[in-house]
Amino acid sequence: NVLTMSFAPKDEHEAQIQFALERGIPAILSVIGTQQLSFPNDAYDLIHCARCRVPWHEDGGKPLLELNRVLRPGGFFVWSATPVYLNDERHVSIWNSMVALTQSMCWKMVTKAMAPTGVGLVVYQKPTSPSCYKERQKNDPPMCRTTARNASWYTPLQRCLSRLPGGASRWPPFWPERLTAKPLRLPPTLFVEELFHNDTKYWSDVVSNVYLGGLGINWTTVRNVMDMTASHGGFAVALANMPLWVMNVVRIHEPDTLPTIFDRGLIGVYHDWCESFSTYPRTYDLLHSVFLFSNLPERCNVIDLAVEMDRVVRPGGWILVQESKEMIRKIGAIFRSLQWSVNFYNDRYMVGKKSFWRPNGGEIQR
Incomplete structure (x- = not known):
């Protein structure tokens, strides 16, 4: 009942993210460098x-402050690296810097352990109360100025x-109750709560009554899905x-x-569909979208x-696309030009299946 998300940069890890996706494990190309995750x-x-x-x-x-940002209050950071267990001057210096930094962030060291092989790890926990921040002798690092929209x-x-x-201080309910319970960060308005519950009910009905049996998709071949x-x-x-498993993508202009998706125990990322998605080619079994093409910003194509x-x-x-009748005909022609087989259902759904064709001497082999 644990869902993981692996991430690593493309250049330094020899396609480990691609290997993870090929094994059916949630993963994405990303790096802690100069920008937030x-x-x-x-x-x-x-x-x-x-x-x-x-x-x-x-x-x-x-870099560690960025981990603090994406870590849930009361959450844990498990760190296994040479500064944890090697005692030469360079590694001791790094360890001392980490001790000072984590203390200034009010992280609690839960345990520091060594395996029989000599490899060690340390477990830190993020606080659930701001009281420690207020009690620090020095406001360094300072508190961020805003708690506005992520x-x-x-x-x-x-x-x-x-x-x-x-x-x-509250932790989400245990799995699987977490999936359907009201998320801790759902805005406390009647309108938003109705949207949340209606979204859950709508997709339960559509998936069970339409998607799983009526569109010709062989779901037994599907391991990873992107919404x-x-x-x-x-x-x-x-x-x-x-x-x-499903990678949930929330568009940046929507x-x-x-946050509510993560509160439900699911995973996802922000993205702008005017740009390429941060993954290797040929890594997802099924892509799902609802009126994405109709609502593209003008700068997108x-x-x-x-x-x-x-x-x-x-x-x-x-691909499983829900669009207007006019739009699915338009995009259906595009995917057919890419050698996909395309079928329409009820003038509302388009199901496309990617072929194995390769160009050979100007002719197409299927």
Whole structure:
């Protein structure tokens, strides 16, 4: 009952993210460098870094402060790296810097352990109360100035402590109750709560009555799914009992529902569909979208988006698109030009299957 998200940069890890996706494990290309990760604040229950060479303490501690931003209050950071267990001068210096930094962030060292092999690890826990922040002798690192809408898309790393949300001491319900319980960060308005519950009910009905039996998709071949228009994550919840996982994508120009998706125990990222998605080619079994093409910003191009979907889907994989009658005919022609087989249902749904064709001497082999 644990859902993981692996991330690593493309250049230094020899396609490990591609290997993870090929094994059916949730993963994305990402790096802690100069910009914030494309996750909301307080997203993850636990963050793990083994054989970890990230210089957390450098640049004023910005890399570790970014982990603090995406770690849920009360969440854990498990760190296994040479500064934890080697005693030469360089590693001791790094360890001392980490001790000072974590103490200034009010992180609690839960345990420091050594395996019989000599490899060690340390476990830290993020606080659930802001009282420690107020009691620090020195306001360094300072508190971040704003707790406004999460906006980590193309945002530089910040040298500050993100403020704890209201109700930080509460932990979400255990799985699987967490999927359907009211998320802790759902805005407390009747309108938003109705949207949340209606989203869950709608996708439960559509998936069971339409998607699983009426569209010709062989779901037994599907291991990983991307919901390109995730909203509150109701589509992923409707698939929760199937042997697959869903990457929930929240568009940056839409309402910010990604915190509630993480509160439900699901995973996801922010993205702008005018740009390429941060993954290798041919890594997803099925892409799902609802009125994505119709609601593209003017600066985006329908053909470019279709080509990006073709890049991401494996040969033999699927797209499941819900659009207006006029739009599905338009994009159906585009995917047919890319050698996909395309079928329409009820003038509302388009199902496409990617072929294995390769160009050979100007002719197409299927």
